[in-house]
Amino acid sequence: MKCWITLLLTQQAFAAIPETVDFNNHVQPILSEYCYQCHGPDSSTRAPTSAPLRLDREEFAFEVRDGRPVIIKGVPEKSELIKRITTKDEDDIMPPPDGHKPPLNPEQIALLSKWIEQGAPYEEHWSFLKPTRPVVPKKKWGYNTIDAFISEKHEEFNLKPNEPEEPHRLIRRISFDLTGLPPTPEQVKNFQEAGSMDLGTAVQLATSELLGTDAYAENFSRHWLDAARYADTHGIHIDNYRSIWPYRDWVIQSFRKNQSFKDFTIEQISGDLLPNPSLDQIVATGFNRCLPTTGEGGAIDEEYLAIYAKDQVETTSAIWLGLTTGCAACHDHKFDPISQKDFYALTAFFRNSTMPAMDRNKADHPPTTFVPLQEDRKAWDALKGPIEAKKNEISARRKAAHPDHDTWLASLNPTDVKSLAEHPDLALPLDVVNEKLNLGTREIDFNKPTVTSDTGAAPQLHDINLELGDLASFDAQDQVTFGGYLRLGEKSRGSIISRMNTGNDFRGWDLWLEGSRIGSHIIDAWPTKAIKAMTKKELPLNKWLHIMVTYDGKSEAKKSLTVYLDGTSIPIDYSHTGNVNSTISTAPLRLGGRHPDSPLSGNTAFHDFQFYQRVLTATEVEQVAKKSDITHLLSLAVEERLPKQREAIYSYFLSQIDPVSKQLKTAESELLNNQSTIRKKGSLTLVMEEKNEAAFAHILDRGEYSLKKEKVDAAIPELFQGDAASAPQSRKELAEWLVSEENPLTARVTVNRIWYYFFGRGLVETTENFGIMGARPTHPELLDWLAVEFMESGWDLQHIIKLITASASYQQSGKVTSNHREKDPTNLYLARHPRHRLEAEQIRDLALSASALLSHKIGGPSVKPYQPGGVWEAVAMNQSDTRYYKQGSGDDLYRRSLYTFWKRTAPNPAMEILNAPSREVFCVRRDRTNTPLQAFVTLNDPQFVEAARNLAILALGASDSFDHRLDFITQLLLSRSLENDEREIVKTTLRNVSGEYKAAPEKAAELIAVGESPTPDSLDPQALASWTILASQILNLDETLTK
């Protein structure tokens, strides 16, 4: 063995072994990669089963086994660990050949040997130790503390940092990083001027200015919404619309006011549990409602509640703790000291919610709260008091109005009672007296059977068909109300009353009976140009019913009819909703059938037909129905009136006669109208609500919802539990712990994520994983320094952002030198600024902003910009309310991309192709690929073609000179003017494509017709088409798409 190690010493690999071997940096990565699978935190797979060996914790690693520990401090050659990784014996070698790990390489073996030689010291995993402010190295380069740490590494790796970036590129970078938008040419000019005197101050000023914009809030909200997996649909199965955009707007407002990350956290995790929470604090809890949910028929509640809790724990862990706790759902974590029990104790915090497992495919999956628009908030709150007061006044008046009521009642005479009836445009009593049917102004003979009604004898419509005259005619665009009292003897089919020309495609209208459902036809030509709707439910037989139908010819066909039963509208089904141009018919109004040959049968009785040349409101119909009621009630002798009937008369008095009550009611309904106007503009939003019990969960064996084991209380992982008494037990305490200084992770994880937004890679590359298998920080001291700085600043994000933009590390040029290429090809140590493609939303927003199409509206419901047809249908279920994509128009096409409607099962394809995540799970690190499909988007998506056309329109309008026009475009897209050799290239393109468009003017016309925005007629189509190509060329430049 000794000789073997000596052999190793001679090998070159050994030369790379550091003087002092560090457990965290050198040893643990090897142990976790090769050993922890069987000798790590997971108790269930620890080997050998007879005497499990655990190497991840010091207290177990040195346990005596077979007379001595596997690691003998200072003596590698006697340590079983080294023997096992170097032996040639197939039975003994570690890792075992039947796993898929290759044997350790000589360098790794040498590292472990040296570590044991140096006494095998263990250390807690770096990120589990609380960060302390490290000693700042002496600054050798740059402007601030960040640079001191960064330049230390430059020295270590012999790297030469770059000069400051050219001012126009620098302001473009700052603008995109902060606001997600390009700087305006004016901003560039100002920055260049200020920068020529003092670049540092210019950066500081620009940073402060941009941090105070809505655009900054929107850009950082978009980062956060990736993490929060925000979307506008439920995500699983039918994937219907979900009402949660007020949460998105809350995030924007929070960044806008630079809320401390501490409060930002506490409100999102537990706003509902704060004392007297404000509406905003409740809306914030939408964070935990952004998870995908299901309403799939047959899905099992328990199963999904387990899935949801896992999602919530994984999301919270990744965003705040940088831990992959989800691994512990089925077994103890393989690498990090997170046990299965720890995981389920975490789920308990989230399982104590009143949210039902099934979202029932409804937008308002409870619990929810109503959120008025920001501008309506005051008015909304101000309405609550007066409405309450008005209700009190009304009920007080109800108690006090008895004397007035009695006086009124005593003063009533029979004529007054009659006059209480509404005045329709046509009223046909249709009662039968002495074999005469009363038509109000005249009578016709009627010697058929009758049915007793409240007001006398009503005609029975059995085998009769009576022409009533040229009455109750209306046209398709009119608004009318008609109806009367109806009594069904048995199920039947036919017109009760109609005005319809059966010889002319049934043109006209009727009140129609089908079985015991009632409805109406409005017909131009049956069946294509016709509207028909019937009540959903069957009406009772042998009972007098008050039926009213309103027809609104000004509304769309499928909403034109309303049917009222006893004064209340009831649901109807439309079977026909054709286009009706005219209903004017020469046929007379007819009782009991449309035509002499199609009489109605079945002992149907009908009387008191009323016809109004307007659409009565629901209240009016109710009054009509009730007023007829009141005439009946008042006709009863006082002593015959039942208490209920007396009450009805009193209610009638209050609502119709009593001026005091009427005035109060009018005032109330005005207030209620105002409230409902605000309600229509605002939205419900999904929020959290706690059950009234202590939070608990069961450990689920292998993560199976059906295999419940031990019950556990809500708790943070044991690893982090200090003093047991102060350990969090509720969601609120969890939130407070997340952002407490007791927690070693949140500050590090958060500043790391901010660093990633600016440099494209975190100081810890795995922004979601700070655990043992996560990446090590490239600059551990800088990370800790920033974390402490962040906490001490009061968790102020903008403080960290300002430090970053003020650093030379951030401000240096992105130029790649041979020194960089040689010493640090992947730019881990930042001797140049990392150059990255813009993110999906930034690219689209850049195109919109530069072409002046961008809408600056903030918040509100998500919008549907251009999207190729068929993307949703291809995946959606028939019954999904997001099956068809209904593209918006006007402003909706030009809103910032964070407002684009996000359907989880089919996100906007342009965004998805440019690496926007699907939002099905949290995302704290986006992909950044470079594919031909992305080229298609920026070349051909109508959004980008239209932007190019609008840029061309502006450029053509700005000047007649080629150079000025080109400058106009490049200033907007690149923040600079092109060099002469570049101009020549563009000029060649222009010459070529102009020739093409001159030869084929129809092509020019086609190109400039792309997109909804208008093109001024004054522009020459060929010039515009050619310049559209040029603008598209500049828009597609690598430099344009990159920051």
Place this chain on the structure above:
Amino acid sequence: MDNILDFNAAVSRRQFFRRNGTGLGAAALASLLPSAASGLSNRKVPEHLQKLAPKAKRVIYLSMLGAPSQLDTFDHKPKLQERFAEDLTAYLEDQGQRLTGMTSGQAKKPLAPSIFKFKQHGQSGAWLSDLLPHTAKMADDLAIVKSMYTEAINHEPANQLCYTGSQQNGKPSIGSWLSYGLGSTNEDLPSFVVLHAQHTGQGGVQAISSRLWGPGFLEGRHAGVALRSKGDPVLYLKDAPGIDRKIRRQMLDGLNALNQKSYDAVGSPETQTRMQQFEMAFRMQASVPELTDLSQETEKTYEMYGPQAKTPGSFASSCLLARRMMERGVQFVQIFHRGWDQHGNLPTHIKDQCKDIDQPAWALIQDLKQRGMLDDTLVIWGGEFGRTVYCQGGLTRENYGRDHHPRCFTMWMAGGGIKGGQTYGETDDFSFNITKNPVHIRDLHATMLHQLGLDHKHLTFQYQGLDQKLTGVQPAKVIKDLII
């Protein structure tokens, strides 16, 4: 590292593996870069994966979404005819199988024998119902597996298990794993293509999500590219109206020249890659329409695929398109055919569905065979689970519905080194439990990877600290009996 090419390769490689915290994954050097970008050979399978000689070079997966009834197609249970309407409630309680919320509350679970006639076919004597007359003709090409099983009982999780190897969100799809593991063999076409075929059956249409062909935690370029039958076959493929090939070329020439200047000034390898991607896009604008233009196919071919073959977006047309892709080096084509979730009126709806797929699937196999490609093209047919022997809803002699059943279902495989002419696995009298040779979804995955020359244990990607695999953490096995 002096060489700029090496440098570019190193940087790009980093980028492709940037999810990977602690080093390269075990596999997939092959997919580091499109060949144009790296100058490397484009099919360089890592050394330790080369142990397996691939039998298949490409795969067509015919996914019957919604789950076809095994009892009415392949799993013949003649004895059930005498037991019509027998109540299975007590039997099911004994089985302890969890039922979906759709029938768990149903008072009786009456046994519903299939109304379809079964016959034996081919030399192998495989049983098939008269719903699949064309499939029956190729019985001797098929390995019919009657003993497939899964744990999931609802569509979403079951489909995810089938097509991503896990019931949970966020895992890469099969095709993405293959793209990662095998790289690309065609510079002008994506290596993983998805087709959505129209379906005729109007019973149960299930939702589908792009996660079934998504890259999960693998790099985004491994995502399946869905070719569409309406509009552009690839999203945004077609140049805007008024831009012809010549104008596009002129515009791209200028674009390239400008980008080259930018590269000369800043030296970022990303710029070069972008230039190459724009060029590939330009080539795709020719290659994709050529691929999807079926007008050069002969009448004889159309006849073979059946009456729907000329209808864009039909299953027949999709199969024909799949064959064209196989010829052009696409490695994995997945055709999704929805509409198999027949909880009620099964006899009517399944007829329509089978009619959609029967002849085209047969034609696809014949077509591949005629072109000498069946030997190295693996074709897989099947749904995400099976259906129950008991009836959901009202049962009559002519009509019934079936609920979800995870414990057994039937799939078939053909070509690509699969031993055809066999029926593998058996189920009990109720087609409820497997009695012989169970095959889990992950075993199917392992077998498929094996045929492609990949060891499922070694095709890994490190994510969240684990060596992630398509087959997941539970042991999976290659079914040796199924392969030549």
